[in-house]
Amino acid sequence: MKVGIVVSDRDDWTAQALMASFSRRQMDATFLDFSELKSGIGKRLDFSCGDVNLLDLDALVVRDLGRRGAVDVSFRFEALTALVELGISVINPPEAISSAANKYATSRRLHGASVPTPRTVATTSPKIAEEALYSFKTAVSKPLFGYKGKDIILLKSSKQADIESLREIVERRGMVYLQEFINVTSGSARDIRAFVVDGRLQGAIYRNAPPGEWISNLARGGRPTPCPKTRELEDLAVRSARAVGAIYCGVDLLESKDGLTTIEVNGTPSGKGIYDALGIDVTEAIAEHVCSNLDHRKG
Numbered sequence: 162m163k164v165g166i167v168v169s170d171r172d173d174w175t176a177q178a179l180m181a182s183f184s185r186r187q188m189d190a191t192f193l194d195f196s197e198l199k200s201g202i203g204k205r206l207d208f209s210c211g212d213v214n215l216l217d218l219d220a221l222v223v224r225d226l227g228r229r230g231a232v233d234v235s236f237r238f239e240a241l242t243a244l245v246e247l248g249i250s251v252i253n254p255p256e257a258i259s260s261a262a263n264k265y266a267t268s269r270r271l272h273g274a275s276v277p278t279p280r281t282v283a284t285t286s287p288k289i290a291e292e293a294l295y296s297f298k299t300a301v302s303k304p305l306f307g308y309k310g311k312d313i314i315l316l317k318s319s320k321q322a323d324i325e326s327l328r329e330i331v332e333r334r335g336m337v338y339l340q341e342f343i344n345v346t347s348g349s350a351r352d353i354r355a356f357v358v359d360g361r362l363q364g365a366i367y368r369n370a371p372p373g374e375w376i377s378n379l380a381r382g383g384r385p386t387p388c389p390k391t392r393e394l395e396d397l398a399v400r401s402a403r404a405v406g407a408i409y410c411g412v413d414l415l416e417s418k419d420g421l422t423t424i425e426v427n428g429t430p431s432g433k434g435i436y437d438a439l440g441i442d443v444t445e446a447i448a449e450h451v452c453s454n455l456d457h458r459k460g
Contacts, residue, residue, distance in 0.1 A: 162219045162455050165193045165210070169227035174433040175444065176224050182448035195227050195237050206247075208240060220250040220451050223258060225429055250454060252447070253428050257406035261428030264305055264338050267405060274404035276397060277422040279415075280341040287331045290339065294318045294327055299342040302330055308427075309380035315342065343415045343422060350375045352424070353388050353414040355398035356435050357407070358446035362395040366438045379431075385438040397421050409447050 164183055168176040171192050183190035193210040201207045208215040215221070221244065228234045241255040253261075260266045271278040282293035283305075294300050295318045302314045314330070316323040316339075331337045345351065350370035356363045365388040368377040377383040388394075394414070401412045401423045411430030414421045432443040 162188050162452070163217060164188050164190045164451060165213065165215065165218045165221045166190055166224060167193045167195055167221055167226060168224040169194055169196065170225065173224065173431075174436075175431050178432060178436075178442055178444040179222060179224065179447065182442070182444040183451075186448055186452050188448070188452065193221075195240075196229075198237060198240060200236075200240055200243070206243070208244060215244060215249070216247065218249055219455050220252065222252050222447065222451065223429060226258070250451065252408045252451060253410070254406060254408070257408070257410075258428040260405040261407060261410060261426045262306055264303055264307070264425065267426050268340075270404040271401060271423055271426075274400055276400050276404055277420065279343055279422055279424060281339065283336060283338045285331070285336045287328045290327050290331050290337045291324060293339050294324070297339065297341040300339045301342055302327065303338050303340065304334070305336070305338050309378055313376060315375060340424065343417050343424075346416045346418055350377060352377050353394065353416070353421070354385075354430075354434060355388075355394060355412045355414060356409075356430065356432065356441075356443050357398050357402040357412060358409045358443055359450045360399055360403070361446070362390060362398050363443045363446055364435050364439045364441045365390060365394060365398070366435050368434070379434045385434040387438050393421055397423055401426050408450060409443070 166176055166179050180190050191213060197211045199209050226237050238255050238259060241251050245251050260270055265283045268278055268281045284290050294316055299317050302316055304312045316327055351367045353365055354368050355365040366385040367388045368379060368383040368385060370377040371382040379385060398412045402410045405426050407428050411427040412423060413425040414423050435441050435443060
């Protein structure tokens with residue numbers, strides 16, 4: 162069986178772990194950088210990436226689509242959708258990656274699945290944005306399509322400078338996504354990253370923010386430590402993954418006074434943090450899902 166691993170950095174820990182997990186199952190895996198993606202339309206529809214004919218593959222696992230701008234990302238998603246229609250197994254499904262990447266889409270799907278999530282307002286109006294901030298008192302502004310904790314801003318209605326920053330965000334981006342700030346009950350700046358594969362919680366870590374900081378993303382200096390599994394955590398993590406349609410994902414949760422609440426779902430997560438903290442290689446479960454799914458389809 163032939164599997165493509167879509168990634169922009171071949172040295173990425175998760176990409177290398179996926180390659181090793183597929184190799185242990187005697188699966189023929191290859192790295193694909195979608196900056197070399199091509200589709201031709203003539204008598205037949207063809208798709209290639211570098212010198213690889215994508216129609217020869219049995220499955221694609223998307224670790225990192227890569228991007229230069231909105232136009233090329235749209236093309237990459239359309240290509241993935243077409244490959245699914247042509248019978249190639251794509252993990253995660255393009256609609257799941259899209260739903261997880263778009264924070265408003267994630268929030269809407271979490272709400273639709275009755276998964277606890279912070280109050281959120283997305284708006285194109287500076288006036289409505291200010292009203293929302295006054296309602297929340299403290300809120301987090303996030304880029305609609307963001308990653309690794311970049312460009313996340315903490316805003317307080319009591320600070321005029323923050324009101325002005327909020328106006329500037331709406332003017333510059335054309336809209337703002339505001340999520341109510343949750344005071345965590347742990348007493349320290351941390352969140353929980355739960356890793357789900359095929360409807361099962363593989364493990365979870367606390368992501369602890371650096372001293373004096375409030376953003377806990379590992380890419381921003383956060384430190385991973387073991388987080389115990391609980392029935393509540395497993396239930397919310399699995400339901401969050403199901404809400405966006407992900408086969409594998411990282412679910413980010415906060416410990417609030419009312420219990421756990423899901424803030425985001427990552428449809429192309431790194432497995433390094435959970436491996437460093439717990440010694441769990443989640444790519445084994447991903448590879449097993451791909452292998453079992455292909456065996457079932459061919460059987």
